[in-house]
Amino acid sequence: MLAPLLLVVAAGATSIAAGPATAQPAAKPRPLGQVVPAPASVSEGGPSYALSDKTRIRVDDDSNEAHRIGAYLADVLRPSTGYALPVTNRDAKDGIRLRLSSDRSLGAEGYRLQSGRYGVTITAARAAGLFHGVQTLRQLLPAAVEKDTRQQGPWKVVGGTIEDVPRYGxxxxxxxxxxxxxxxxxxxxxxxxxxxxxxxxxxxxxxxxxxxxxxxxxxxxxxxxxxxxxxxxxxxxxxxxxxxxxxxxxxxxxxxxxxxxxxxxxxxxxxxxxxxxxxxxxxxxxxxxxxxxxxxxxxxxxxxxxxxxxxxxxxxxxxxxxxxxxxxxxxxxxxxxxxxxxxxxxxxxxxxxxxxxxxxxxxxxxxxxxxxxxxxxxxxxxxxxxxxxxxxxxxxxxxxxxxxxxxxxxxxxxxxxxxxxxxxxxxxxxxxxxxxxxxxxxxxxxxxxxxxxxxxxxxxxxxxxxxxxxxxxxxxxxxxxxxxxxPTATHDWDAYKVRLGAQGPRLAALGIDFYRSSQVPWAAR
CATH class of the missing domain: 3.20.20.80 (Glycosidases)
Known part of the structure; x- marks a missing residue:
């Protein structure tokens, strides 16, 4: 019985490998609340931040882990944006800041993301929180940012604040x-x-x-x-x-x-x-x-x-x-x-x-x-x-x-x-x-x-x-x-399926072969 099963699976691989059409950058910044998993708290408002060839990734001078996370973020963003995105511990007016603090309310994995005209700051008590904040930042950028070749911008992050800690460890x-x-x-x-x-x-x-x-x-x-x-x-x-x-x-x-x-x-x-x-x-x-x-x-x-x-x-x-x-x-x-x-x-x-x-x-x-x-x-x-x-x-x-x-x-x-x-x-x-x-x-x-x-x-x-x-x-x-x-308060299928649908172009940009469930309103871009 195994041989026929494996033949069916092999045949199925052809039909499931076809991905959606090439994703195009969104014309408007993505809402802060469109993230998966849903953040604990979202406050949207104020000017957006746009990445440019002047953007720097600033990290705390005394944290090797923060430097490593900054380098990881730069590696994600450089191929698609074409920007140099140097990782530095020097003050930079325009850029992304990764900041470790003593704010115990953020716990071992929580983070705060603040976006405005001059940049995005991710604050966390531990390095794991910085890393999770970076994943949120990725989702706030157009899906094409995940591609490994140069793409057309703009690369905007909507203004506002996310406060986020996990429900379970x-x-x-x-x-x-x-x-x-x-x-x-x-x-x-x-x-x-x-x-x-x-x-x-x-x-x-x-x-x-x-x-x-x-x-x-x-x-x-x-x-x-x-x-x-x-x-x-x-x-x-x-x-x-x-x-x-x-x-x-x-x-x-x-x-x-x-x-x-x-x-x-x-x-x-x-x-x-x-x-x-x-x-x-x-x-x-x-x-x-x-x-x-x-x-x-x-x-x-x-x-x-x-x-x-x-x-x-x-x-x-x-x-x-x-x-x-x-x-x-x-x-x-x-x-x-x-x-x-x-x-x-x-x-x-x-x-x-x-x-x-x-x-x-x-x-x-x-x-x-x-x-x-x-x-x-x-x-x-x-x-x-x-x-x-x-x-x-x-x-x-x-x-x-x-x-x-x-x-x-x-x-x-x-x-x-x-x-x-x-x-x-x-x-x-x-x-x-x-x-x-x-x-x-x-x-x-x-x-x-x-x-x-x-x-x-x-x-x-x-x-x-x-x-x-x-x-x-x-x-x-x-x-x-x-x-x-x-948090439990965010759990709602009707809202989630829209946020999940918005992930489709990102999954496609990452080369992830995913099941296009008819239950989900998949976004075109």
């Missing part, structure tokens, strides 16, 4: 590199797209039945053999430690934290095939290239299982500066409940031993979550009341939650029955359905403060190229990003 997107492998450059491209919408977590699904994607020196065959294939029987691949460090470095430069996942104790056929001793019967199964789930399990009673786990967590934790390590825990249908609880107890202890916080899929709530653990909820309308109750009860006991309901936030679900890519086991998920829910009230009974944020997972059973990623992620990813960033 965790705003994530997950990429499954196990079902199909994606190269470092492919992952970096997706990171850049996430950053435009203020996503701050990249969850990498690094292991599954079909492939192990991270080099582990103490167990080398995990990558060299376990990573040698993928769904449909392709060549697979894996990240060397240098590769993984480069992904982490690039993500950090875009103010994203990498959350690595090793899915355990199920979803482990690639590991079991690599080392016979990890199997209870001592016999290694063949590599797997299908898409079924729930058939594999580590051997919970064996001591070697925990030596393996300790080595993997130790090496991965040493490579990962972020605070989370995700241990999976879903669809462990071949592990008894007693063994599952035993395994999760020991796995969580090992994660803590190496200084990381435990994340797991929401089935972790059916075991014994440790203090500080985070459960990622992926249930949907068809999820039983009993399973939801376990998650709510765990939250009442202190477990934090990240919400990824499959029929809302899973970016691999088909938009409609004719979508050439993706799956539909959780239903069809059009753009409005993906956007129209409230994380705080989604699971009734969850205490205030238990929800850390949201995440949009992208599983790759049917996805193997950047065009595939982009077609399924856009335009739904910006909506999930808005749920994580924007």
């Amino acid at each position: 965790y705003r994530g997107a997950m990429l499954d590199v196990s079902r199909h492998f994606f190269t470092v450059d492919q992952v970096k491209r997706y990171i850049d797209q996430m950053a435009l919408y203020k996503i701050n977590k990249l969850h990498l699904h690094l292991s599954d039945d079909q492939g192990w994607r991270i080099a582990i020196e103490s167990w080398p065959r995990l990558a060299t053999y376990g990573g040698s294939t993928q769904v449909g029987g392709g060549p697979g691949g894996y990240y060397s430690k240098a590769d993984y460090k480069e992904i982490v470095r690039h993500a950090s430069s875009r103010y994203l934290e990498v959350v690595p996942e090793i899915d355990l104790p199920g979803h482990t056929n690639a590991a079991l095939a690599s080392y016979a001793e990890l199997n209870c019967d001592g016999i290694a199964p063949p590599l797997y290239t299908g898409t079924e789930v729930g058939f594999s399990s580590l051997c919970v009673p064996k001591a070697v299982t925990y030596r393996f786990l300790d080595d993997v967590v130790r090496e991965l934790a040493a490579l990962t500066p972020g605070k989370y390590l995700h241990i999976g825990g879903d669809e462990a249908h071949s592990t008894s409940h007693e063994d599952y609880v035993t395994f999760m107890d020991r796995a969580q202890a090992i994660v803590g031993k190496y200084g990381k916080k435990v994340m797991g899929w929401h089935q972790l709530a059916g075991a014994r979550p440790v203090e500080g653990a985070v459960a990622q909820y992926w249930g949907y309308d068809a999820t039983s009341a009993a399973e939801k109750a376990k998650v709510v009860d765990a939250a009442k006991e202190g477990t934090k939650l990240v919400l990824s309901p499959a029929d809302r936030a899973y970016l691999d679900m088909k938009y409609n029955k004719d979508t050439p890519l993706g799956l539909s086991w959780a239903g069809l998920v059009e753009v409005q359905r993906s956007y129209d829910w409230n994380p705080q009230t989604y699971l009734p009974g969850v205490p205030d403060g238990s929800v850390l944020g949201v995440e949009a997972p992208l599983w790759s059973e049917t996805l193997s190229t950047n065009d595939h990623i982009e077609f399924m992620a856009f335009p739904r990813l910006p909506g999930i990003a808005e749920l994580g960033w924007s």
